[in-house]
Amino acid sequence: xxxxxxxxxxxxxxxxxxxxxxxxxxxxxxxxxxxxxxxxxxxxxxxxxxxxxxxxxxxxxxxxxxxxxxxxxxxxxxxxxxxxxxxxxxxxxxxxxxxxxxxxxxxxxxxxxxxxxxxxxxxxxxxxxxxxxxxxxxxxxxxxxxxxxxxxxxxxxxxxxxxxxxxxxxxxxxxxxxxxxxxxxxxxxxxxxxxxxxxxxxxxxxxxxxxxxxxxxxxxxxxxxxxxxxxxxxxxxxxxxxxxxxxxxxxxxxxxxxxxxxxxx
Numbered sequence: 716x717x718x719x720x721x722x723x724x725x726x727x728x729x730x731x732x733x734x735x736x737x738x739x740x741x742x743x744x745x746x747x748x749x750x751x752x753x754x755x756x757x758x759x760x761x762x763x764x765x766x767x768x769x770x771x772x773x774x775x776x777x778x779x780x781x782x783x784x785x786x787x788x789x790x791x792x793x794x795x796x797x798x799x800x801x802x803x804x805x806x807x808x809x810x811x812x813x814x815x816x817x818x819x820x821x822x823x824x825x826x827x828x829x830x831x832x833x834x835x836x837x838x839x840x841x842x843x844x845x846x847x848x849x850x851x852x853x854x855x856x857x858x859x860x861x862x863x864x865x866x867x868x869x870x871x872x873x874x875x876x877x878x879x880x881x882x883x884x885x886x887x888x889x890x891x892x893x894x895x896x897x898x899x900x901x902x903x904x905x906x907x908x909x910x911x912x913x914x915x916x917x918x919x920x921x922x923x924x925x926x927x928x929x930x931x932x933x934x935x936x937x938x939x940x941x942x943x944x945x946x947x948x949x950x951x952x953x954x955x956x957x958x959x960x961x962x963x964x965x966x967x968x969x970x971x972x973x974x975x976x977x978x979x980x
Contacts (some may be wrong), residue, residue: 758787821863821888822958828868829928829937830951838932839872840882840912842897843961847923849891853884856895863888872930882915898922902943909945916940926961928954 761784768777825841832839842849857878861867863885871878871893881894899911900918909917916927920940927940937949939957949957 758784761787821885822955822962824863824865825868825885825928825958826951826955828865829930829954831865831869832872832930833935833937836932836935837869837872837874837930838879838912839868839928839930840897840916841868841928842882842884842895842916842919843926843928843958844884844886844891845924845926845961847925849884849886849919849923849925852882852895852897852919852923853892856881856884856892858892859890861890863890882919900943905945913938913940913945917943917945920944926957 761780765777765780765784767773768780825843829839829841831837842852867890868883870876871883871890873879878894882897883893884891884895897915898918898921899914900921902917902921905914905917910931910933912932913929916929916938917940919925920927921943924942929938929940929945930936931938936947937954938945938947939949939954940946
């Protein structure tokens with residue numbers, strides 16, 4: 716065999732091993748905290764016994780294990796259907812798959828909710844996680860881990876509800892937590908017209924790289940906060956542009972940075 720043929724001979728096994736390793740890593744990363752792990756260990760044990768019975772030609776044991784293994788696999792998919800669905804959903808929202816997805820859908824859900832709340836003068840404080848984890852702030856509120864939708868955002872900030880005055884944290888395409896407490900900014904440059912909600916948004920953006928959306932309860936004005944700077948009276952299309960850019964693949968984000976309009980005095 717010539718040396719020139721060796722790469723063609725080995726690339727297929729390497730590719731297959733890589734694919735299975737990625738699938739294995741993703742799958743077990745998102746089910747490790749559920750009872751599925753113990754069930755999979757039981758299935759693996761049955762498979763080992765089956766292989767041993769096959770090697771030593773224990774026909775009766777092999778027959779029993781073969782049928783038991785088939786029933787166990789079927790039962791596994793039936794019993795753990797909710798966990799499998801949640802795991803596949805979270806895998807689809809992982810950074811590996813987000814590289815191939817556009818950001819219109821989550822951005823549109825946020826825009827739709829923000830515009831509706833602004834129209835009805837419903838106060839809101841929404842933080843979108845970027846590179847710096849917002850988990851410490853999420854732990855101050857109530858864990859939710861729900862699918863991002865305009866309906867969920869509107870329900871969270873509905874007046875006279877326990878979650879209305881707190882902050883909401885979005886991670887990817889999921890609502891991570893609600894009723895969160897954000898640090899208040901102590902900047903003297905902020906105008907006195909800004910209340911606690913705006914100061915909390917600025918405070919969080921000073922300590923993290925999060926993009927924060929604030930809807931004023933008094934005026935219905937939408938403000939966008941990033942890196943300690945606040946831009947008031949963001950129009951719907953401008954807000955949509957910032958959010959779509961945020962949810963785009965990171966390679967594209969490097970070529971186009973956020974451009975904020977006039978800063979609040």
